[in-house]
Amino acid sequence: MRLPLETGAPTREVYEPLSTSVEVYLFYFLAAIAVGVLAFGLYRRLQGYTDGPDDEFDRLDDLSGRIREATSIAFSNKKQFDRDIYAGVMHSFIIWGFLTLFIATSILALDLYFFKKALGASFWKGTFYVSYQFAVDAMGLLFVVGIGMALYRRYWIRNDRLFSRHSSLEDHLFVWILFALGIGGFLLEGIRILVNDYPSFEIVSFVGWAIALSFDGIFSLVGVSEGQTETVAAQLHWGLWWSHALLSLFFIAWVPYAKGMHMFSSFANVVARDEKAGKRLPNIPSDLDATNAESMDDFSWKDRLDQDACTKCGRCSSVCPAGGSGRPLDPKNVILDLKEYRENLADGGEEVDIIADGGESVINAETMESCMACMACMDACPVEIEHLKSFTKMNRQLVDQGDVDTNIQDVFQDVMQNGNTFGNNQRNRGNWTEELDFDVTDAREEEVEYLWYVGDFPSYDERNKKVARSLAKLLKESGVSFGILFDDEKYDGNDIRRIGEEFLFIELAGHHVETWEDCEFEKLICTDPHSYNTFKNEYPEVDFEEFADDPMMPFEYEEQWNEDGDIDVLHWTQAVEELVENGALDLDGTELDYTVTYHDPCHLGRFNDEYEAPRELIRATGAELHEMPRNRADSYCCGGGGGGLWLDNEQDEKPSEERIREALEDTEAGDAVEKFVVACPMCMTMYEDGRKTGDYEDDIEIVDVAELLVEAVEANGAEISADTGEGSETPASAD
Secondary structure (H helix, E strand, C coil): CCCHHHHCCCCCCCCCCCCCHHHHHHHHHHHHHHHHHHHHHHHHHHHHHHCCCCCCCCCCCCHHHHHHHHHHHHHHCHHHHCCCHHHHHHHHHHHHHHHHHHHHHHHHHHHHHHHHHHHCCCCCCHHHHHHHHHHHHHHHHHHHHHHHHHHHHHHHHCCHHHCCCCCCHHHHHHHHHHHHHHHHHHHHHHHHHHHCCCCHHHHHCHHHHHHHHHHHHHHHHCCCCHHHHHHHHHHHHHHHHHHHHHHHHHHHHHHHHCHHHHHHHHHHHHHCCCCCECCECCCCCCCCCCCCCCCHHHCCHHHHHHHHHCCCCCHHHHHCHHHHCCCCCCHHHHHHHHHHHHHHHHCCCCCCEEEECCCCEEEEHHHHHCCCCCCHHHHHCCCCCCHHHHHHHHHHHHHHHCCCCHHHHHHHHHHHHHCCCCCCCHHHCCHHHHHCCCCCEECCCCCCCEEEECCHHHHHCHHHHHHHHHHHHHHHHHCCCEEECHHHCCCCCHHHHHHCCHHHHHHHHHHHHHHHHCCCCCEEEECCHHHHHHHHHHHHHCCHHHCCCCCCCCCCCCCCCCCCCCCEEEEHHHHHHHHHHCCCCCCCCCCCCCEEEECCCCCCCCCCCCCHHHHHHHHHCCCEECCCCCCHHHCCCCCCHHHHHHCCCCCCCCHHHHHHHHHHHCCCCHHHCCEEEECCHHHHHHHHHHHHHCCCCCCCEEEEHHHHHHHHHHHCCCCCCCCCCCCCCCCCCCC
């Protein structure tokens, strides 16, 4: 057999099986209809977005850079590979194969309708043709394998997260049509090679060549004589060509009206993503316009794009701690419920409440109350859907309607009247310092390097007071100057904002920035990751000038606070890690010999990508750190965020109980783990409660990183002994 390139100029006829020009023109006519239906569908989708209000953030700044980044994300499939290598490989095969086939078709059209028609020449021959055929076969095979993997996962393994009440016939049709297109293309290629009597250069079409041989074998098995083979093969070639063409044209026309739309909407959603999504929320204008979810008209074009971008993959559902613990929240279903309602309205459906506590509504209040604002859903989403943005919009509506849980209403009342979520007197906020053997500086009266925002739980909760005293003694031992605001410190507002109480958040933010303006300090450090996130990412976004003249607001501040990031906002672990590195605590890494595990707080880890500072501090004590399977960005929420700590939830198992079980059973060290280390006051409260309700009190101890550090420093002979929980009072219940 001659080598492929020894035949002169290898090529083939595009419309080879069509016997008349009428058939060719019929194909053109049908193709024009398909493209027209596609264009109309895309126009209707785009019109649906433009009918929505503007988004609160600039989504199209540096558009070229956004497109480059989105292209990188799409082609690398890095979000698909996260947590699920099988899905990453599967989707890579599908998208790379599909794009190759699309590019191949575009190349063929360019040659056929431009070079041949306009220039009277063709580049689709010779070496280019042979290379083209090999690439198309190789990538087409990957495409079919990828679809096969999808079918295996969907129907053989039956991955539960792929199915929900929003699963429909279109989901099945989409994957089967893609599979039929891939297989059909190879069958068509095989029969063409057979009809043309195996042109030697076509051996590069290795899949088609194998199928041609298979057709030959099948014809022999069913008794087709050698004289009939040519006729049967020609008829089959014609039938396969038209069936493949019609299915392809149907798929093109169907894309904007079904699941295939995600090929456009998902990419567009990645282009329009907010890199700070979740960690900051849209500001609320003083006139309350378009901030809630009174109707579908309140959802911006980006919110609507989020809904269309959802591929129903269920990754968000699989990592949601609310759903995992039996609460009535499935992030995927919430997004798809909103989409379904919007589409029903467009078709003339009846308008109902978006969210309500009882009665007919798109979303039930209990569903949104279940959200812990942990952002796991957003982190897992491969198409950058910003669940928390829509969730907060609905929470604001609940607050506006007065439909929030009575426990949450009590918290709002406590904050409004007393400035803290405990309802305690503000004058007692600094009482935790009284058991220290040194005075803590009042940052309102004296210049300090570190202005320390202590937070509600370290100020009022007995268990977390011990953590505050440990941190105070660490800072004192390090020799840095630090101070607190005492009774001028109020609640930071992070979680009540995520519950929907925006104006109270504005009031707290205004009070704090105005107070800080009267203090002299270099860095702002926080005990609580929730405070850290809101000071770092949300206070600088607030337009205080819009509210300064409001007589209901207790501040006159009119500037944009820390807009340029001149003030360093740090979680305390970041500040102390630097002190440890500089030798301020005189640790050599051999002081303690505990076996421990560490839980990443959502607001420190997923929200702000700080994973190493707490771990470095744990290692600095000499403790042996064993990671839980779900760590860093995959960390499983304690259940306290988004108001979860203040609610009485009926659930199969608390997230805190599941997490402690994971620490004792799923880590490499197993039940040898002695201490469950946290770096968040809310986590401390939730896990102390989970240790009790899950019957783990004799199995493991909950400690803060600060307490571990104090013990290590004390082991070196330093006189900084602080409470570490021994004989502590019962912590404030998470219920």
